[in-house]
Amino acid sequence: MVLVEAIRQAFRTLRTEKLRSFLTMFGVLWGTASVVFLVSWGLGVQAMMEAGYSRAGKNLMQAWPGVIGEQFTPATDRRELWFTTADVTAVREQVRIIDAVAGEARMWSTVVFREKTFSTDVRGVEPAQTELRGVRMAAGRGISRADLDHRRRVAVLGTEARRRLLGARGGIGSWIRIKGQPFQVIGIHARVGTQLWRDQGEELDAQVWIPLTAFFAFGPRFGSDADIVNTILLRLRDRRDYDDAKREARAIIGRRLRVSATDEEAVRIASSLDQLRKLPLEQTSTVLLLLGTTTLLIGGIGILTMMLDSVQERRQEIGVRLAVGARRRDILGQFFLETFVMTALGGLAGIALGVAGCRVLASFETADLIPLPILRAEIVFIALGVMTGVGIASGIIPAWRAAKVDPSVTLRAE
Amino acid sequence: MSDAVIALQGITKRYASGRVRVEALRGIDLVIRSGEMVAIMGPSGSGKTTLMEILGCLLQPSEGQYRFKGRPIHQIPPDGLAALRGTELGFVFQSFNLLPRLTALENVELPLSYRGVTARERHARAHEALLRVGLAERLRHLPSELSGGERQRVAIARALINRPSLILADEPTGNLDSRTGEEIMALLHTLHGEGNTVVLVTHDTRIGDQVERRVAIRDGRIETDTRSP
Known part of the structure; x- marks a missing residue:
């Protein structure tokens, strides 16, 4: 079946299962929003630290006699x-x-x-x-x-x-x-x-x-x-x-x-760079990225579970499709795309939420040492990338299950 | 033999569920020629549904040879079987098996969508098929908005859409009241009259007796194979 058809089918499923789809998509939405927000906030912390340490003079060393x-x-x-x-x-x-x-x-x-x-x-x-x-x-x-x-x-x-x-x-x-x-x-x-x-x-x-x-x-x-x-x-x-x-x-x-x-x-030299270099700023960013990614993964697991349920419930449909000429790979593609479309919808909404959250927070004036998120285009790309990975990962298992459905059992009248 | 749509030779099907082995079919030999209408009859548990699934290429036999229009089925790869189901076979089920989220028209179009037919041609052909079964006015309805008889008509239209060599109907009247059942049977007879090959599976002798050729199955074996004059 052509791609467009499968995507239409995915939207149809979303429409008929509104509440359930929304609840599952929310996991991915919150996950991608977390990735965007946490990574931006990590950059904000880094910038705040650098600013705080640079206030005595940026890239400045001081020499004292000893x-x-x-x-x-x-x-x-x-x-x-x-x-x-x-x-x-x-x-x-x-x-x-x-x-x-x-x-x-x-x-x-x-x-x-x-x-x-x-x-x-x-x-x-x-x-x-x-x-x-x-x-x-x-x-x-x-x-x-x-x-x-x-x-x-x-x-x-x-x-x-x-x-x-x-x-x-x-x-x-x-x-x-x-x-x-x-x-x-x-x-x-x-x-x-x-x-x-x-x-x-x-x-x-x-x-x-x-x-x-x-x-x-x-x-x-x-x-x-x-x-x-x-x-x-x-x-x-x-x-x-x-x-x-x-x-x-x-x-x-x-x-x-x-x-x-x-x-x-004899000649003592000190600089804010001594401290700044000791701060685990890179590690903090990595931890925050991991945190966001984990949240997104959990969202992906939600979608995975829902799609596995969905495959179980729609065995009859799968059987019918096989009986009217669908190949296994048509079924595989259909369910994979459905999962992926859902992940992508949730993910894009999450990115929008994350970006909006960052924008709103960054617009506040705050005291000296309160970090504000700093949004960069790369962060959106990171979130998109992780989301795509999660979508693919959580799409494969249900799709594979769907393609394994035995039509002869599902089509028998009860 | 040249016009044989189906030729079965020594077809056996064994199921292994846990430690219990069930022999659903024990050596079926059967030839169905083009243009025939055949009722496969038998009580529940006789193996008639298994036989129909094998005829429909939804199930592989454990032993024996099945030739469809002369081609041995076991030599056809899975994708080839899918294509065969899509173009040569039309299924009609007892429980209709329409997709609940698709409209009548979309249900009928479904086999075409796996054959890469353009949307415009799909609509035209599905429309035409629904006309043939007398449902021209309910194209945009969902199955839940249709009566049982109407649903089965949609299912028959779906089975007809690819002008199949064989229509397989598994208890097509089983879920319908007797009057609607008669209407559906009349429709199948009409299709047969137009030259279609129809194989009908039923346990209902009143339905079976209307059909020119009757194959009775019991315990996985053909008991009788009779023709009306």
Whole structure:
């Protein structure tokens, strides 16, 4: 029998067995919807994690000075190290894999606006920080090269710092005091959000940034005349370069400080990538896909059971068809197609439901760390593929049973 | 022998159900020629339905040879038998065996749909067959909307659709009241009169006695084979 005929027959069965067909199809519908939704949600979790870990700066490493490692010095009293602006400049000139470099100094200080006082993380930064940290300006401007050159007493506040210090009454142009020195607010950062990774100190939103040179004007630190920075920020072009970039940074800084390029205690390097790489994001996606697929398989088993029942009930029909000239393979094809059409109908409806569910959820605005499903065309194809597999698998057994029906028994009058 | 539609030689059929072996047929020899009308008669359990199933190629005999229009059946592959059932044979059953979800017209078309006939020609031929059995007005009805006699007419139209060499009717009046049964018998007689070969299986002697040739079966053997003058 031709394909069209078999498909018509399948629809006819659906129509006459509406409730039962719907109930069985619902399993497949829910299964495919689960595949679409869970896999999309998995991508959402992944994206949320990446965003959370990237909020301290995307593909950013930080280098801290430490002490010379035990195996690199005979002395029991190991030499302490520090980074200066000259080191930062040297690194900036010599890097190849690393794509941007900036020095950063920090202190914990009281900040005063009118009668309001609070303690926070004050950072001396270079103009590059805004881009390296990935922060956007909500108002005003960031620290510029000229601010550094002229040691301007200007400050940029994170949203949280602004809220706590200035409140509703102050904005750009307000004068604040840091360690007693007056600074003018020239910019406010846009909200960054919860950071899943941060260096020691406050989150970006609570920080106050001032020009690195103005920071040094507070006086020499650690009893040294040099301009000492706490960390060197190093950005990668590509996160896959992380290990190479680490090696490069240690080699350059090691040469400057005359320590070994392999001394991990002397030059400490950390990055959000350390954590991000440890997260089982791929595995989570696989588990979610398996979960969805299993649901779909159970739906397929529902259809399989229903079709086996259907074959049992329609033995008479099969006998008649054989008696009027149907070949075994016509019967096989008919029942296979009926099962497959049902699976496909349920599956397509499920995909529609899954896509709609993802769309609706993704349209909500939520807090920082709540994952929203991310729908991709591949996911729909995966769902279609799995559904086709389930349709074929659950179609074969009933069809084979149907083709085995003995016409001589079924046609006998009772 | 050249015009023999059916030639059976030593046909035996054994069923094995569990440990019990049943011999339904024990050496049947029978020749039916083209244009004959034959009633196969016997009480229930005599093996007449088994015989009809073998004639209809729905069942393979355990022993013996069956030639259909000279061709030995056991040499025909399964697909060939399906084609033979579809084109050379027309079945009429006691319980009609119409497909409940198909309309009268679609039921009649069914044998054609397995022969790759176009929809347009199927409709035309099914329409014509239903006309022949006097059911031109109930084409779009489902079997459940038809009376018993009408259902059997639809079944006969279905059996006729491929202009078969042989019409096999298994107790065609068994589920009908006597008046309707007579109408159906009249229809079968008319078809015979038009030159069709008809084989009728019945346990009802009143039905059998109307037929020119009567083959009586008992315990799987042919008891008598008589012809009316």
